[in-house]
Amino acid sequence: MAIVARQLEREALAIARSLGLPSFQYVVTSRILTDLPATEVEEEIDQVLGQILEKLTTTPESNSSRVQTKAGPAQAERFSGEDRYDCFSRMNEAFLERGWGDGFPLLPPTREAVASMLQGTSRTLDEVVAVMAPGDGMASVERIAINAVMAGCRAEHLPVLLAAVEAMTTPPFPLRTVACGTSPHAPLAVVNGPLAKRVGIHSGRCALGPGAPSRVNTAIGRALRLVMMNVGHAYPDVADLDTIGSPLKYGMCLAENEEANPWEPYHVERGFPREASTVTVFGIKDMVDMNDVQNETAEGLLTSYSAWSALMGGEYMELTKDFSEYHGIVLLAPDSARVIAHDGWSKKSIREYLYHHSRLPLKWLLSKIRAMGPQVMLPQYRWLLDAPQEMLFPVIGSPEWYHIVVAGGSVGKSQYMRLMGPASMTRPIEDIPRKNERA
Amino acid sequence: METVLEVLNPVAPTAGQLERLTLVPRPPSLQGKRVGLYWNYKRGGDIALQRVGQFLRSRFAGLEADFLPVQRGPQRGVLRKLLQGYDVVVGSTAD
Numbered sequence: 001m002a003i004v005a006r007q008l009e010r011e012a013l014a015i016a017r018s019l020g021l022p023s024f025q026y027v028v029t030s031r032i033l034t035d036l037p038a039t040e041v042e043e044e045i046d047q048v049l050g051q052i053l054e055k056l057t058t059t060p061e062s063n064s065s066r067v068q069t070k071a072g073p074a075q076a077e078r079f080s081g082e083d084r085y086d087c088f089s090r091m092n093e094a095f096l097e098r099g100w101g102d103g104f105p106l107l108p109p110t111r112e113a114v115a116s117m118l119q120g121t122s123r124t125l126d127e128v129v130a131v132m133a134p135g136d137g138m139a140s141v142e143r144i145a146i147n148a149v150m151a152g153c154r155a156e157h158l159p160v161l162l163a164a165v166e167a168m169t170t171p172p173f174p175l176r177t178v179a180c181g182t183s184p185h186a187p188l189a190v191v192n193g194p195l196a197k198r199v200g201i202h203s204g205r206c207a208l209g210p211g212a213p214s215r216v217n218t219a220i221g222r223a224l225r226l227v228m229m230n231v232g233h234a235y236p237d238v239a240d241l242d243t244i245g246s247p248l249k250y251g252m253c254l255a256e257n258e259e260a261n262p263w264e265p266y267h268v269e270r271g272f273p274r275e276a277s278t279v280t281v282f283g284i285k286d287m288v289d290m291n292d293v294q295n296e297t298a299e300g301l302l303t304s305y306s307a308w309s310a311l312m313g314g315e316y317m318e319l320t321k322d323f324s325e326y327h328g329i330v331l332l333a334p335d336s337a338r339v340i341a342h343d344g345w346s347k348k349s350i351r352e353y354l355y356h357h358s359r360l361p362l363k364w365l366l367s368k369i370r371a372m373g374p375q376v377m378l379p380q381y382r383w384l385l386d387a388p389q390e391m392l393f394p395v396i397g398s399p400e401w402y403h404i405v406v407a408g409g410s411v412g413k414s415q416y417m418r419l420m421g422p423a424s425m426t427r428p429i430e431d432i433p434r435k436n437e438r439a
Numbered sequence: 440m441e442t443v444l445e446v447l448n449p450v451a452p453t454a455g456q457l458e459r460l461t462l463v464p465r466p467p468s469l470q471g472k473r474v475g476l477y478w479n480y481k482r483g484g485d486i487a488l489q490r491v492g493q494f495l496r497s498r499f500a501g502l503e504a505d506f507l508p509v510q511r512g513p514q515r516g517v518l519r520k521l522l523q524g525y526d527v528v529v530g531s532t533a534d
Contacts, residue, residue: 001530002529002531003530017453019460021455021460025462032483034482034484038486041483041490042490044487045486045491052529057465057466059462059464059465074447074448078443079446081441086442108446114447132451135455136453136454140451146448146449231451317480321508376480
């Protein structure tokens with residue numbers, strides 16, 4: 001059984017039902033425990049101890065049953081109206097009211113549109129790509145294709161989306177946390193290889209949008225969000241418990257600017273041949289503009305970047321028994337990449353420099369962990385609680401936790417993004433030659 | 440003349456819609472039983488569970504209550520193995 005705060009009871013029941021537990025057993029506290037002092041947590045629990053005991057010693061009726069054997073094809077629904085636009089409006093109103101959209105108008109997933117979308121893959125429409133957290137949704141090719149239509153994707157974008165779903169449903173990507181957390185996590189899909197340009201995924205100026213140059217990026221990023229909601233059941237205020245939200249969650253996708261990359265592309269670092277096309281999904285927490293167009297040396301630029309990386313701070317959960325890794329991604333503008341490479345620096349040396357120079361005083365970094373109590377820290381790190389608290393400490397756990405992707409236009413303004421956990425596995429994209437592919 | 444637009448449902452069925460699970464039978468008494476107190480590292484949950492453990496130990500002779508802090512997002516297999524051997528488990532995520 002579980003202890004659930006009243007304010008989150010609806011979400012707990014939704015998750016339990018999606019996991020096959022309509023008879024989920026729980027007790028309800030009147031307040032959320034996370035922000036309460038210890039004495040008030042105990043007061044809340046004292047109110048429900050009797051109920052806890054009853055739940056632990058009384059077996060309610062429940063029956064296992066297999067309701068369906070497979071996901072099955074999608075059901076159709078009809079919307080009537082005075083004309084096509086009226087029908088479209090009614091469909092949108094219904095879908096948005098049910099929570100099936102992101103707030104923007106949705107393209108209608110007609111049978112014809114979905115059939116056309118499915119031309120983009122050789123996979124069968126009933127193939128289940130993954131079982132998707134948090135709701136254990138059956139991510140069939142057909143369901144993903146329907147959401148891709150709604151987002152404005154074309155058939156040639158579907159393989160990217162399928163590979164991205166595979167990537168984010170494979171550990172170590174922390175999908176459940178990215179989908180449900182109370183922080184504003186959002187997926188960023190980074191595409192590498194020749195397919196990116198062929199299907200129109202932008203790698204240059206305004207690659208993360210908005211506008212015409214990145215319209216394909218926008219559609220794919222949006223589709224990924226719709227899949228998280230309608231397939232993974234990460235609906236806002238139901239399973240997505242993000243406190244404030246973020247515009248990053250509408251969707252993020254870009255291609256690495258491999259032409260401007262003076263080193264090996266990201267996917268080659270991950271073990272793929274250069275000619276392969278791949279997608280990697282990162283769970284983004286937040287981002288900052290690294291605005292340094294003055295420095296003309298690698299060390300100067302990376303000193304500035306270390307300051308921004310430090311400014312964003314660290315989570316330090318790898319010091320605790322939770323042992324969560326919190327990585328970072330540097331979206332390196334082409335001009336900055338050129339300057340750094342010209343001075344003879346490799347990606348490895350960039351990572352090392354950032355790791356050693358992105359530091360903050362221990363007292364700031366351990367504030368959160370100190371509030372949790374020393375028992376949460378791994379024994380080998382507890383000495384840090386007694387170390388001089390003005391000591392500077394790296395904000396990230398290892399140089400290898402910095403990911404470097406070259407992207408963007410010609411002015412040297414890079415970006416740094418903190419991640420919720422490590423990056424996903426990099427997945428290959430099915431590459432089907434198609435007639436009339438448009439860039 | 441009325442126009443009709445037919446569209447397909449984008450929502451995937453969940454594993455829970457495909458198969459419903461039976462609840463594990465509860466013991467009629469916790470005397471001599473092993474209780475797992477599952478915590479996901481969210482602040483407050485540990486205090487809540489320690490209180491529950493304290494209460495149960497005071498009520499039932501021979502009861503063992505083990506505090507189980509678990510890395511967030513564990514794999515199902517890991518969780519199943521961890522919780523084997525416990526007669527009942529109380530979980531708290533604190534938020």
